[in-house]
Amino acid sequence: MARRQITEYLDIDLDSEMWCCNRCGAELVNARDNYKRGCLVYERDPRTVHNPVIEGEFTRSPHPDYCRIIEFYCPSCGVMVENEYLPPGHPITHDIELDIESLKAKHATAAPAGGDE
């Protein structure tokens, strides 16, 4: 068994049962865990991504009192694996929780895959 590419930036190594960065190959965290635990996290003022076009409450940029951008990076190559726009303090989402046993069973008899690109 080899690596399955699960998202644009995340692979799962089915032997070591680890989330890995697809771009640089670095191991991030256990595949049964939230991959975000293996990333570097940064809370970002949304106005650094969406430029406010005017002064005031409504600026076409998310208002920092109501919205923050949480970015998740690969600690090794710095690619942005994912981001979340959340109201301040809202828990981080565990957005992918794979059934590892089932995934392993599915690919146990399959030929090694080299990623799906």
Added chain:
Amino acid sequence: MGATIDVDIGGTFTDCFVVWDGRYGKGKSPTTHYQASIGFKNAITAAAESFGVGLADLLVDTEVIRYSTTIATNTLIEKTGPRLGLITTAGFEDTMLIGRGRQWADGLPTAEVRNQARAEKPEPLIPREMIVGVHERVDFEGEVVAPIDREEVREKLAYLVNKGAMGFVVSFIWSCMNPVHEQVVRDVIMEEYPDTYLGSMPIILSSDVSRKRGEYLRTMTTVLDAYLHRDLSEQLTSLNEELIDAGYEKPLMIIHGTGGMSRLSHTAAVDTYNSGPVAGLLGGAEIAKMYGVENVLVTDVGGTSFDFGVVVDGEASFYDLFPTIERWRVQTPLLEVKTIGAGGGSIARISPTGSRITVGPESAGSMPGPACYGLGGKEPTVTDADLVLGYLNPEYYLGGKKKLDTRRARRAIEDRIAKPLGMSVEEAALAIKRVVDSTMGGEIFKEVVLKGYDPREFVMLAYGGAGATHCCGYAEALDVSRILTFPYSSVFCAFGGSVMDILSVYESSDSFIFYDNLTGSYFDEYDRFNLIVNDMVFLAFRDLKSQGFDIDLADFSLELEMRYGTQFFTENVASPVGMLHGTEDVKAICDRFTEKYKVLYGETSAYPDGGIEVLSMRLKATYPLGHYRFPVHSPDGSDPAGALKGTRSVVWDESGPVSTPIYDAALLGCGAVVGGPAIVEADDTTCVVPGGWSYAVDRFLDGVIEKTK
């Protein structure tokens, strides 16, 4: 009277139909896309040969040459139009890119539109960087709300010229109501850039192309016109040169998808779209008159596609008012010829669900083509099924020009359909045929009933390479019991050109409340209405005169787009009067609208109490041209047995193969009748006549196929 020559430059073949000395001749030659004039000349030469003369001898006695061309399609597909600049109202620069939102679906078959995840808009004909906006504004009444600044226009022009603009399209909001600002831009362009520099750089104003409301559609129509103009006129120039060399110096007439024709100088390029099939449709209308039949279904089945059109009350009168030209929606009223994705190359598959056999819309085209072509096609197609069933002669396809490989056809059907479903190859081939016949029939059915007619009341015309092979199949699906085929089927669209009259269409977007539900009163501003009609008539006279036609022979008809209450869609109503003289006229028009509406949507659906409004008008000016009348023959008493070529094993239904007589079409004389099951082979087409139908050669020497029980 001298000869008339009609040419249809098609996708694969260039066809020619000549009328000379009281008879007709035909010619066909492969289309030479790189230089269409070569194929054009070859086709005419082939037709001349059928009269036993050379090209020069024919041309010296020729009065008129008319042609239709697919150049519009080619230019759009190959993207060979010029680099244009668009000048529009500031704030509306993105109009062409926005389309009407769902622009990504325009011109695509339904199956592709279902797949929203893969939606994609086409590459714009004018890139965004070549679109500039100037501050100006006219409103819905034509009043100037914001003036135009010539200085700003100059600046924006300089930008476009620097970016390599080779032509200018000007399209402002509401220019259809008041073109004054567009005309200012043209003035400025002419001032700034001397004629010599401009040379062949066109300046096209939307207000010169269309006076209809709808800025996206109007802009798109104008842009297409500008985009197609160069290739169209270059093609015309090369055709002219070819002909002058061969001794013909009169002007050429070009056929329009709007159903008319004129010289190129009086033709908007966008009007030439689909002109070949439209000429075929008009040929069908002529046949209807010839046979004294009111309603005719015109079907053209080729290798990859199936075009059909509807003639009712002896006229081809259905317009697609907002047709899609390739991927672009316009507002040029084109006669409606619909395409369904079914033809000889349609691929048969087992559905993803495994429970059914689908045929099309994917086609094997001509490359690799059907499996039986032996060009590498592995998937079974309709032609493969026809071959396996015995309808086609593998040695004599297209008059022997192509040999078909039955083994490959059988293999493809077996591997992909028969074996997985546990049927025999013949059963699978029969299933494929039934599905495609039903699909063709079903699509036609829907279009005919949506127009308010019953297909059973129609006579069907079948032409195109595969028309005669399938016509009984889809006629059966439609419950149509009489089909006409023609000895000149293979050049039918060219024939159609020969029976067309001069026709021009003029439109206006002025709207009128004909019945006001609030006051209960009818429209009474007769002068306002009549003035607009008169303006359009004047334009028609001007156009006809400038082409040298006698305006006294012109005929006019008026059509109105009408709606109830707040509806967004209108119905096309043929006005019983040209001018309004009093309430009776207005009432007569309203009544006609209601009558038509009831036929279309049911007795209960009409709603005059909601108010009746005319949203736009169309004037059609027709100028009759003389044309060929097919002579009437008498039965020659010949025995059809004399035309018998042999027999072939054919599978007609579940009962298995039946030894079926094959006739040579050329040897069947006037009056001959052949009962089905039978196959009638001509050099360019195979006519399949099942049991329960008969094939007869009638007084016009056409092949009439009729249900006998």
Added chain:
Amino acid sequence: MAGRDLDILERVYPEPTTEEESRCMELLTPAEFEIFSHRMQMIALEANEVLIRTLGSPAGLAGDVGACIYTAQGDPASAAVGIWAHAFGGQLPIKYIIKHWMDDPTVGVRDGDVFFCNEALCGCVHPPDMGTFMPVFYEGRLIAWAEAMAHTTDTGAVDLGGFCMSAESRYEEGMKVTPIKIAEDFQLKNDILTMMENMVRDARVSTLDNKSRFAACMRIRERLLEVAEKKGPDYVVGGLRKMIEEGSSAARKRIEELNDGIYRQPIFMDMEEAESRGGGQYFIRVMVSIEKRGDRLIADLTGTSPERATSLNCRKHIIHPYGTGVIFCSHLFPDLPPSIGLTDCVELKVPDGNLFNPSEDAAITLGPASAFAANQGCFACMARLLFDSDLRSQLTSTYPYVTLIAVWGGMDRKGNVFASLGLDLNAGGFPARVDKDGVDTGGFHVATRSDCEDAEDIDVLSSMSYLFRRQGTDNFGHGMNRGGAGLEYAYLAHKSPMMILGNNGGCGRFSSAPGIFGGYAAPPLIGVKLSGSRITEMLENGDPLTPVSIQELLERGETLGGTMDVESPMLEIGPFNEGDVFATMQGGGAGYGDALERDPASVVRDVTGGLVSDWAARNVYRVAFDRETGLVDEGETARLRSEEREDRKRRGISLEEFEKEWSRKSPPQASLKFYGSWPNCD
């Protein structure tokens, strides 16, 4: 008395196959089944065409319609649309009719009857979506139902145009009719038509639409009977059932192949309270988790905000037809014929008292907005489910949940009292894909035949002019592949005798569509109202400062005179006087992938096209280029991007460290008034 049978609302799945249906299904060979299926599609398409061509509401143009052939038991078998939810939305009302009226001697179901329903508690969506249903009898045997549904603009509710921003309960939401006969003996009943005309603001539209839906149903019936006559009624009964079963088994097979797991996405709806109710922003959380197990998908909305006194509540039975349609028919399985069988494999879990499972009296006219938010969450979950599969090409980032629908009315230029809906919602941006950007101004995501019309047509047909209409700059989510831009536009009251205008929608402070795999979300939207300004004068004078974009409007606010209110795009209905302007933008699609991986040439092309701002090119995409020539400075771009990646590694911290600080924060208390308990709504 039948009353409000809420049990009917659970019957969104196909009824069990009857003996008769099983027997009849055997009659169709693979070729015949294809022929039958194609014929059913042609019939549904024909009926849908009739609807579109005869409706009085702008719904015809917006594609807010659907026509469908149902089995005799009330399951949708062959749909043509429009909006899928409309085609599938007749399921529950028809089952209600079968259960309660068929054997009721005072009502009965007979040949020639046509029923009407728009009551959500009987299975419809919300009052403006009105459905018409007709039983199809062949020689006394019920073999099918014909259905036609279309959105009729006004329902006589407290707010013009059917979407009641200010409603707090169902009792302000206008005409709501339980299944009732609108026709008998093939004739529409004038007493019913009159009653409905009387209840709404635009009588003409009411009757035109009723006639239109009726005509569409009659058409389906006529065609079905032709097929029954030719092939026998068993053929029709069997064929319709087979279409559903086929869809069900095909969908399950494909779902089976996807990776088992649980996928989650919270969606935060950012709404504004009407000024008349005190104003203020509030959040509603829609929590979506999709579990894929074997050949089933379990969609769980637990953790969504509770029901509240707003019209955003949404009955859960609506999720099914919307989801079946936009997700399954248009994205997951576009090659499978559209029937309810496709979502046989979906189980929905919604606790009582949740926004999607409110009490009977809840207001629901803006329910579709909540359904769109749930859809959005589903798209995000599906993206994570589909990447590692054969369906990757069908993966998209998210569509905007907020579809701004303007309503206006009053007296039109011809002196008629009228109400109209804005069609600009049909030019929203589509989301980015794995291998391409999203389509700019692509449409309204649930409406497959949407059309935003030409501004000139709207000017004449709906008495509303536009000051400008363009693709919005930065109005989408940035990313390796960016989302499609949403439309940016401004209404102008020009030669309008008397008008009022409102804009339904929200999302002024929070993102409007979450991105996928590092793609950024689409930004919040904005509403700019200009009253009593010099615009008309400026136009007349040819003033070059007359604004032609929202950016220019905002920059020049001072010079325009009058008052300029910059708010969220929600605008409560109020006067729209001559010369007034209201500018806003439709949501764009969300992005896909890390913006630093976007091809620099694409960024430059977007900048010259006015879609991406210079600021974003520099600060988000980190691209250096020459504005004059449009040439990318490859070296500098590579350096800037490498620098940013290094900075990310420097500034990022571990999740544990992050959560320590983060968990102490919260949004303003006032924004949580309708949220439920913070943060998990439990």
